[in-house]
Amino acid sequence: MTRIHTPATVADAPSSTHAALKAVERQLGLVPNLFRVVANSPAALTGYLQLSAAASQGALDAATRERIALAVAELNGCGYCLSAPTYLGRNVARLDDAEITANRQGASNDPTADAAVRFAAAVVRQRGQVSHEQLQAVRSAGYSDAQVLDILLVVALNTFTNYVNEVAQTEIDFPVVEPLRRAA
Numbered sequence: 676m677t678r679i680h681t682p683a684t685v686a687d688a689p690s691s692t693h694a695a696l697k698a699v700e701r702q703l704g705l706v707p708n709l710f711r712v713v714a715n716s717p718a719a720l721t722g723y724l725q726l727s728a729a730a731s732q733g734a735l736d737a738a739t740r741e742r743i744a745l746a747v748a749e750l751n752g753c754g755y756c757l758s759a760p761t762y763l764g765r766n767v768a769r770l771d772d773a774e775i776t777a778n779r780q781g782a783s784n785d786p787t788a789d790a791a792v793r794f795a796a797a798v799v800r801q802r803g804q805v806s807h808e809q810l811q812a813v814r815s816a817g818y819s820d821a822q823v824l825d826i827l828l829v830v831a832l833n834t835f836t837n838y839v840n841e842v843a844q845t846e847i848d849f850p851v852v853e854p855l856r857r858a859a
Contacts, residue, residue: 679843688714708848733825738768743795745778747833750799755840758849790816
């Protein structure tokens with residue numbers, strides 16, 4: 676059972692969120708529970724959607740963003756945020772099972788993406804206190820300072836959704852994927 680109210684429909688959400696939720700529905704074909712929970716706060720929904728839009732306009736492709744989302748969700752032990760990016764990773768970004776498994780372990784089978792995912796995982800594990808060597812490793816893989824900031828943006832966005840879903844105990848409305856272990 677969810678601990679924060681999930682509006683059953685767009686009409687049940689605060690009226691100031693209706694246009695944004697309808698835009699989500701047009702884009703995705705439905706309004707996932709995450710969006711409806713976040714819609715309890717019009718400011719939080721606006722911030723989430725703007726941050727998400729900014730991340731999609733950055734230099735990281737959709738597959739790399741999903742890879743990072745999987746690594747962050749696994750590290751944070753968020754079932755909802757493993758289920759959604761696993762579904763999107765398979766069906767939108769076309770990641771195979773081996774890649775999704777690697778991502779959940781904080782890595783990638785793609786050498787370039789591996790550096791981004793490893794860096795993102797280090798940021799989460801070390802709460803941003805990464806070493807000079809860890810920063811150099813992602814740069815050596817070809818990532819610019821702007822792309823490093825895009826990685827951090829994706830980490831922040833996914834940390835927000837992980838925390839929302841864990842606090843709310845949001846009902847998972849994607850095929851369920853359980854964390855390998857719960858966050859410590």
